[in-house]
Amino acid sequence: LGTYFVFLSHPSDTLPDRYPLAELPAVTSNFPVTCLTTGLVWDVSLLPSLHDPTSPSTLSSSQGPLDLSSPSSVSCSSSGEEDEGRTSDPPSPDSSDTYHPQQTSRPRRNSKNRAGQREDKSEATVPATRPAFFCKHCPKEYNSLGALKMHIRSHTLPCVCPTCGKAFSRPWLLRGHIRTHTGERPFSCPHCNRAFADRSNLRAHLQTHADVKKYQCSTCSRTFSRMSLLQKHSAAGCCPSTA
DNA sequence: CTGGGGAAGGGGCCC
DNA sequence: GGGGCCCCTTCCCCA
Numbered sequence: 001l002g003t004y005f006v007f008l009s010h011p012s013d014t015l016p017d018r019y020p021l022a023e024l025p026a027v028t029s030n031f032p033v034t035c036l037t038t039g040l041v042w043d044v045s046l047l048p049s050l051h052d053p054t055s056p057s058t059l060s061s062s063q064g065p066l067d068l069s070s071p072s073s074v075s076c077s078s079s080g081e082e083d084e085g086r087t088s089d090p091p092s093p094d095s096s097d098t099y100h101p102q103q104t105s106r107p108r109r110n111s112k113n114r115a116g117q118r119e120d121k122s123e124a125t126v127p128a129t130r131p132a133f134f135c136k137h138c139p140k141e142y143n144s145l146g147a148l149k150m151h152i153r154s155h156t157l158p159c160v161c162p163t164c165g166k167a168f169s170r171p172w173l174l175r176g177h178i179r180t181h182t183g184e185r186p187f188s189c190p191h192c193n194r195a196f197a198d199r200s201n202l203r204a205h206l207q208t209h210a211d212v213k214k215y216q217c218s219t220c221s222r223t224f225s226r227m228s229l230l231q232k233h234s235a236a237g238c239c240p241s242t243a
Numbered sequence: 244c245t246g247g248g249g250a251a252g253g254g255g256c257c258c
Numbered sequence: 259g260g261g262g263c264c265c266c267t268t269c270c271c272c273a
Contacts, residue, residue: 146259154253172262173251180250200265201249208247228268229246
């Protein structure tokens with residue numbers, strides 16, 4: 001009960017070499033769950049976004065305080081809200097508002113452990129290594145100045161689309177956005193004629209071609225291409241004990 | 244209601 | 259330290 005079985009697809013048998021991006025191995029390693037031979041076991045307690053609307057991942061959604069959808073609000077060069085971030089760089093570290101070296105122990109970097117990404121984002125794991133850098137614009141904390149600077153870019157939004165004026169925190173986000181204007185779709189599905197502007201969207205699309213999709217309901221054994229679909233399914237009542 | 248696509252955000256790792 | 263890229267996740271919308 002309360003457990004999702006996540007089946008691993010076999011990317012190598014469906015994806016040609018010219019689509020290394022479609023390989024998906026990292027996908028499976030990214031889940032903070034126990035890895036089994038044939039799949040991964042989900043527990044709802046490990047899905048903060050399912051039950052905890054206040055989880056960091058939820059808070060950091062696009063529906064933040066900044067109205068990015070409004071072109072009038074994205075003239076980042078004049079974002080009076082973050083004067084210290086008017087350049088392409090975050091505020092200088094000399095700002096006492098953001099620089100709080102409370103502790104000197106260098107936090108672990110989880111070397112090459114992408115699986116830890118979600119954990120780090122959703123849960124403060126080790127109290128002994130509490131983040132020491134605080135964002136002056138929001139309650140977020142980070143364990144390194146670099147991470148904090150990166151985060152602050154989400155407030156300063158230094159990358160502005162020359163076409164529509166929408167602003168983004170990262171250059172590659174802007175590039176992806178520009179594709180929505182140009183129609184460029186560099187990521188093609190090897191199984192059909194579809195092409196995508198975003199690699200992650202192609203990856204999600206590839207699931208639709210999979211015989212056994214990654215996300216399976218532990219109650220009815222239905223599989224879904226997206227965790228969000230499984231969540232919907234669960235919330236709809238198939239798995240009352242988990243909904 | 245479900246499945247899927249489009250778009251975007253964010254943190255981590257590598258160079 | 260910064261940029262680029264990776265990957266996952268989420269939200270919205272539509273068929």
